Amino acid sequence: MGNPLAGRDIIEIPALSRAEIDLILSTSRDLEARLERDRRLDLLQDYILATLFYEPSTRTRLSFEAAMHRLSGRVVSVSEVTSSSVAKGESIDDTVRTIEQYADVIVMRHPESGAAQVAADAMSVPLINAGDGSRNHPTQALLDLYTIEKERGGIDGRTIALVGDLKYGRTSHSLAEALVHYQARLLLVSPSELRMPERIRERLSEHGVHYRETESIEDAMREADVLYVTRIQRERFPSPADYDRFRGVFQISPDLLSRSAHDAIVMHPLPRVDEISHQVDSLPQAAYFRQARNGVYVRMALLALVLGTV
Numbered sequence: 001m002g003n004p005l006a007g008r009d010i011i012e013i014p015a016l017s018r019a020e021i022d023l024i025l026s027t028s029r030d031l032e033a034r035l036e037r038d039r040r041l042d043l044l045q046d047y048i049l050a051t052l053f054y055e056p057s058t059r060t061r062l063s064f065e066a067a068m069h070r071l072s073g074r075v076v077s078v079s080e081v082t083s084s085s086v087a088k089g090e091s092i093d094d095t096v097r098t099i100e101q102y103a104d105v106i107v108m109r110h111p112e113s114g115a116a117q118v119a120a121d122a123m124s125v126p127l128i129n130a131g132d133g134s135r136n137h138p139t140q141a142l143l144d145l146y147t148i149e150k151e152r153g154g155i156d157g158r159t160i161a162l163v164g165d166l167k168y169g170r171t172s173h174s175l176a177e178a179l180v181h182y183q184a185r186l187l188l189v190s191p192s193e194l195r196m197p198e199r200i201r202e203r204l205s206e207h208g209v210h211y212r213e214t215e216s217i218e219d220a221m222r223e224a225d226v227l228y229v230t231r232i233q234r235e236r237f238p239s240p241a242d243y244d245r246f247r248g249v250f251q252i253s254p255d256l257l258s259r260s261a262h263d264a265i266v267m268h269p270l271p272r273v274d275e276i277s278h279q280v281d282s283l284p285q286a287a288y289f290r291q292a293r294n295g296v297y298v299r300m301a302l303l304a305l306v307l308g309t310v
């Protein structure tokens with residue numbers, strides 16, 4: 001099979017077929033194995049990545065940059081958007097049309113849902129969406145799939161609990177959209193005010209995904225193989241008082257985990273606030289730092305695939 005992702009944008013999970021997701025995951029596995037032998041590969045020598053972040057980020061930006069460096073590519077960055085031309089009123093279209101003159105691929109994060117598509121439409125080099133508003137975070141979902149496969153030996157047949165702010169959390173949205181390709185069961189654990197948006201629940205139903213909504217973390221302890229815990233997305237709430245009603249609503253502790261019927265692993269896209277106790281970190285079920293490392297392999301695969309060098 002050729003590489004159907006060469007030259008493509010990665011904007012949202014529904015635009016990827018199951019075969020394309022499989023290709024991304026198998027390329028990630030291959031690059032991880034090669035990186036164990038050589039600390040650096042030369043697949044992207046002579047290529048430049050531009051990162052353009054209109055929202056704060058440490059891990060996503062750093063892991064894309066590390067991925068590019070591991071493939072011998074180079075990186076130029078705009079992280080302080082407030083000190084750039086955007087602060088002078090430049091439109092996204094003009095910004096990306098200019099930046100594509102300097103780089104072969106752009107990774108962008110933006111606070112507005114839909115911004116990634118607007119940017120991609122304005123330019124011709126591949127754009128990888130590193131999060132747009134509360135809607136999509138496709139590269140996170142891919143590294144989450146990779147982590148579940150690696151940690152649990154597969155995704156089919158597993159029960160995956162998405163826990164926390166399912167209304168505003170873009171990582172849960174993209175992961176749920178990706179799981180329609182597998183025979184997994186989903187448990188959607190959130191306060192009723194922060195439930196998974198209807199458009200995603202409809203998508204799950206259309207694909208025949210077995211899912212159940214609950215407010216009880218105890219349900220997750222009985223049923224789940226994977227606890228995918230997320231932060232309450234403070235910055236997306238209309239007011240601080242609204243956020244305060246939900247902060248600390250779920251807290252994963254060693255005691256709670258000891259009641260897990262299936263020895264569930266704990267994942268988290270990070271950053272965590274207070275939803276996982278630090279005492280969990282040293283337990284073997286704590287998968288979130290391994291998950292962050294997997295992000296480098298999956299982003300290496302994505303960069304090499306859209307640039308057509310694998």
Ligand code: NCD
Pocket residue numbers: 059060131137140170171230231269270271
């Ligand atoms: C997530 C994000 O930006 O949506 N972070 C990340 O990319 N790892 C999760 C979050 O901010 O809660």
